[in-house]
Amino acid sequence: MPALDYPPPLQRLIAQIRTLPGLGPRSAERLVLWLMQDGGRIEPLVDSLRDVGDRVQACDQCGFFIESDHECVLCHSPKRNPHLICVVEQAADVLRLERSGAFSGLYHVLGGKLSPLDNVTPEDLRIEPLLHRVKNQSVEEVILAVGSDVEGEATASYLNDLLRTEGLTVSRLAQGMPAGGGLDHVDELTLYQALQGRRRV
Numbered sequence: 001m002p003a004l005d006y007p008p009p010l011q012r013l014i015a016q017i018r019t020l021p022g023l024g025p026r027s028a029e030r031l032v033l034w035l036m037q038d039g040g041r042i043e044p045l046v047d048s049l050r051d052v053g054d055r056v057q058a059c060d061q062c063g064f065f066i067e068s069d070h071e072c073v074l075c076h077s078p079k080r081n082p083h084l085i086c087v088v089e090q091a092a093d094v095l096r097l098e099r100s101g102a103f104s105g106l107y108h109v110l111g112g113k114l115s116p117l118d119n120v121t122p123e124d125l126r127i128e129p130l131l132h133r134v135k136n137q138s139v140e141e142v143i144l145a146v147g148s149d150v151e152g153e154a155t156a157s158y159l160n161d162l163l164r165t166e167g168l169t170v171s172r173l174a175q176g177m178p179a180g181g182g183l184d185h186v187d188e189l190t191l192y193q194a195l196q197g198r199r200r201v
Contacts, residue, residue, distance in 0.1 A: 054068075062107045085142050087159065132165070175197060
């Protein structure tokens with residue numbers, strides 16, 4: 001007697017959900033079963049996914065998401081400083097910086113970070129469009145707002161080497177202790193970075 005399992009369409013959906021980041025086999029199964037509990041949950045999800053697939057794309061210039069028939073509000077805003085580009089890993093990072101209200105320049109989304117173990121090379125990232133922008137626009141400074149993990153450091157170092165040959169000022173986000181944090185809750189690397197990035201008061 002064959003082992004009992006879900007019908008093949010359900011198995012395929014669970015397999016697709018499993019490919020999403022942060023979801024294992026059990027979480028994917030729970031999500032799919034939740035969708036199946038009420039037939040009214042599936043169609044709106046399908047419609048939304050289809051709508052995103054049809055109408056949302058990455059801006060050719062900065063890489064942030066835009067509707068297909070609209071211009072990018074970031075790249076075409078006269079209020080933004082065109083001489084300053086902030087390089088981030090993902091589109092979500094743009095929103096985090098925008099919500100802080102601390103940056104008024106332009107953005108460039110790389111689409112990831114260098115990771116030889118995951119076979120992510122410079123060709124897999126939006127590095128060529130970045131070089132094209134700095135060569136053809138009046139960019140004076142590029143801020144590298146990538147992570148401080150091993151892959152982020154490798155990405156920042158690689159970009160720094162490329163961009164310095166263009167005669168640009170290249171900077172990184174300050175790193176160190178979080179606001180409201182005490183020394184007893186800070187790891188050694190964060191403390192080291194905080195000391196190195198200290199400023200006069």
